[in-house]
Amino acid sequence: MLKGALILCRKDLALLAGRGGGLVQALLLGLLLIFIFSLTRGPGEAVSPQAAAAIFWISSLFCQVLLFTALYALEESDGQRQALLLAPLPGQSVWLGKALAGLTLLGLAQLVFLPASVIFLGQGMSGSIPGGLALILLTDLGLAALGSMLGALAQGGANQAGRNGPAARESLFSILAFPLLLPLLLAGIRTGAALFAPAAGLEDYGDWVRLILACDAVFSGAGLLLFGFIYDSRE
Amino acid sequence: MSKIDWLWLGGAAVWLGFGAYLVLLARRQASLERRLAGLETSVRSGNDLPAEES
Amino acid sequence: MRDELTAINANRAKSARAGAGLGALNLVLLLAGGLAMAASQWAIFVHAPEEQVMGLTQKLFYLHLPLAWWGLVSFLLAGLAGAFYLAKRTPGWDALGAAALETGLLLAGLALFTGSIWARTAWNTWWTWDPRLSTALVMCFIYAGVLAVRRLDFSFERRASLSAVLSIVAFADVPLVFFSARLWPRTIHPSIVGNGGLAPEMLAVLLFCLAGLGVFWLGLVLLRCRQALAEQRLERLQILNGENHE
Numbered sequence: 001m002l003k004g005a006l007i008l009c010r011k012d013l014a015l016l017a018g019r020g021g022g023l024v025q026a027l028l029l030g031l032l033l034i035f036i037f038s039l040t041r042g043p044g045e046a047v048s049p050q051a052a053a054a055i056f057w058i059s060s061l062f063c064q065v066l067l068f069t070a071l072y073a074l075e076e077s078d079g080q081r082q083a084l085l086l087a088p089l090p091g092q093s094v095w096l097g098k099a100l101a102g103l104t105l106l107g108l109a110q111l112v113f114l115p116a117s118v119i120f121l122g123q124g125m126s127g128s129i130p131g132g133l134a135l136i137l138l139t140d141l142g143l144a145a146l147g148s149m150l151g152a153l154a155q156g157g158a159n160q161a162g163r164n165g166p167a168a169r170e171s172l173f174s175i176l177a178f179p180l181l182l183p184l185l186l187a188g189i190r191t192g193a194a195l196f197a198p199a200a201g202l203e204d205y206g207d208w209v210r211l212i213l214a215c216d217a218v219f220s221g222a223g224l225l226l227f228g229f230i231y232d233s234r235e
Numbered sequence: 236m237s238k239i240d241w242l243w244l245g246g247a248a249v250w251l252g253f254g255a256y257l258v259l260l261a262r263r264q265a266s267l268e269r270r271l272a273g274l275e276t277s278v279r280s281g282n283d284l285p286a287e288e289s
Numbered sequence: 290m291r292d293e294l295t296a297i298n299a300n301r302a303k304s305a306r307a308g309a310g311l312g313a314l315n316l317v318l319l320l321a322g323g324l325a326m327a328a329s330q331w332a333i334f335v336h337a338p339e340e341q342v343m344g345l346t347q348k349l350f351y352l353h354l355p356l357a358w359w360g361l362v363s364f365l366l367a368g369l370a371g372a373f374y375l376a377k378r379t380p381g382w383d384a385l386g387a388a389a390l391e392t393g394l395l396l397a398g399l400a401l402f403t404g405s406i407w408a409r410t411a412w413n414t415w416w417t418w419d420p421r422l423s424t425a426l427v428m429c430f431i432y433a434g435v436l437a438v439r440r441l442d443f444s445f446e447r448r449a450s451l452s453a454v455l456s457i458v459a460f461a462d463v464p465l466v467f468f469s470a471r472l473w474p475r476t477i478h479p480s481i482v483g484n485g486g487l488a489p490e491m492l493a494v495l496l497f498c499l500a501g502l503g504v505f506w507l508g509l510v511l512l513r514c515r516q517a518l519a520e521q522r523l524e525r526l527q528i529l530n531g532e533n534h535e
Contacts, residue, residue: 149458153438153451172438176455179430180462183469190473207472211465218461226454229375232447238345241410245349245403246330249356252399256391256509264516270523274530 001096004089008097012071013104022070027109029066030059031116038120052121053192056113057139057185063109064102064143065174068151071098076155091228099148099223106140123196132195138212139188143181145219150177152231187212315511322505329498337494346410349403351494355502356400357425361463363393363506364428368460371453383449384517386456387439388510394432396506397425420470427466431459445524 016022037055041047047055075081084094114136117123125132154173178185187208194205236244333351340347370386373379401422408417416422435455439448487495 146458149454153455169441172434172441175437176431176434179427179434179466180458182427183462183465186469186473204472211469211472214468215465218465219458222454222458222461226375226457229450230454232450238410241406242334242345242348245352245406246333248402248406249326249352249399252395252402253505253509256395260512260516267516267519267523270527274523274526278530 001090001093004087004093005096005100008089008094009100009104012074012098012101015074016070016101016105022067023105023109026063026066026070026105027112030063030109030113033059033062034113034116034120041122047121047123049123049193049196050189052117052123052196053189055121056110056117056192057188059113060106060110060140060143060188061178061181061185063113064106064147065170065177067102067105067109068098068147069154069170069173071101071148072151072155081155085232091231092224094231095148095152095223095227098151099144102147102151103140103144106144107137110136110140118196125195127195127198129195132191135191135195135209135212136188138209138216139184139191142184142212142216142219145216145223146180147177149219149223149227149230150180152227155231183211184215187215311511311515315508315515318504318508318511322501322503322508325497325501326505329494329501332494332497336490338488338490340491346407349407349410351498353400353403353407354495355499356396356403357421358499359502359506360393360396360400360425360428363389363396363510364432364456364460364463366510367393367432367456371456374449374453375457378446380445380449380521381514381518383445383452384514384521385510386449386452387517388513390432390436390439390452390456391513392506392509394429394436397429397432401425401429418470418473418475420467423470423473424463424467427470428459428463431462435459445521 034055038047075084085091118125150173153176154169190208191205191212329351333348337348337351339345367386367389370382370389374382374386404419404422404425405415408422409415435452438455439452441448443451
């Protein structure tokens with residue numbers, strides 16, 4: 001399963017990097033959000049570390065939605081989804097491969113979002129940087145695991161219009177992803193605030209880390225067990 | 236509003252909420268029956284013998 | 290041939306009797322539940338003692354907690370029905386899941402409304418980031434999304450599979466949402482449900498309200514489930530009729 005997943009991951013990354021569109025759009029959207037939120041602070045006003053972390057993670061979430069939509073849209077033309085399903089790979093390989101590709105792209109995007117947050121939102125990075133980055137990665141694992149599942153949900157309907165068309169399904173992805181990912185979002189915000197300004201104090205750091213790990217476990221388990229039921233050849 | 240008024244409001248909301256849902260179910264049932272009637276008509280017309288040719 | 294026809298007719302008669310029996314049970318549950326809920330309103334206003342600190346306002350708790358409780362049970366039922374559908378692929382499980390989703394959303398929404406009124410009367414604010422209220426709000430969003438997915442024009446099997454998977458994931462998310470809301474720093478508003486034990490009279494009224502709403506809830510779920518089964522049968526008939534006319 002892992003070998004198949006890595007092959008798919010490499011294929012998707014090569015395709016998206018080659019076309020450029022998917023990652024660039026997601027990156028631009030995230031940066032735009034950070035920039036627009038920075039306009040809300042008046043002259044001389046500071047954005048609190050928690051607010052800055054919230055803006056960073058909301059940008060990452062929107063970026064994630066666009067990325068996984070683009071990743072799954074790669075197989076939506078010319079019956080490629082059926083070809084992928086007929087390949088001698090377990091269904092979970094598709095989920096894992098897309099998740100790994102999404103995780104890589106999200107990580108790359110966040111490498112841009114983080115300095116942008118520092119610059120536009122007037123933050124410092126006085127917390128432990130390796131620790132902070134590790135926590136961002138851990139949080140991204142959960143985002144990727146669930147994003148890969150919901151991305152599969154949003155597929156199909158390319159030949160249909162109106163409330164059943166691709167636009168309707170993509171908006172459903174956002175509507176479902178945001179509330180489901182709320183625990184990870186909250187955890188990311190609290191730990192991110194500690195990265196920007198550890199003086200903000202985080203007594204229950206351990207609890208938040210445990211929550212992130214629990215979310216990662218639940219979403220990964222759900223992906224492994226349930227992905228096969230939602231990614232098939234039906235429209 | 237006094238506290239008892241708020242309590243009445245809460246109780247009324249619960250009853251209204253359930254009532255609204257039951258009305259929704261009733262409308263859905265009516266729609267089902269209309270679709271069934273339409274199906275019966277089309278099945279009946281499908282079973283009609285074609286007109287004889289002279 | 291005659292034996293086969295007899296067997297078919299016997300099965301049809303059996304189904305019709307089962308259907309009639311189920312309909313009667315449904316009616317009994319809804320009526321009994323409705324009466325019990327009316328009785329529980331009387332109990333809330335007349336029988337339940339007034340709480341020392343919050344006064345009359347506290348009585349909203351007898352409405353709020355049963356709604357939240359049975360809303361959560363609905364979501365659990367939707368998740369279980371989803372799991373059984375994925376395992377067995379029987380349409381009845383999908384119908385049960387759909388019924389549980391809708392009633393769960395209704396109950397959670399009403400729990401939010403009563404919780405909001407309670408916050409307004411007790412602490413002069415329409416919303417308090419109590420973990421339970423926050424969890425109920427997030428669950429409303431998630432399950433509204435799942436119901437939106439069910440309204441898309443998929444084939445029956447795809448709709449049922451998607452709905453089942455989402456119901457399972459959504460219910461697995463409930464404890465995560467609750468714990469994250471609990472860890473999140475809030476204002477000093479106390480938790481809506483107090484930590485102290487309830488007086489015996491209060492407990493009795495609460496249990497009565499819980500039971501009354503439970504019976505009504507069961508009737509509602511059964512009613513919606515039967516309607517969903519009828520919708521499935523109609524869909525199949527429409528497909529068959531469409532094929533016959535081609």
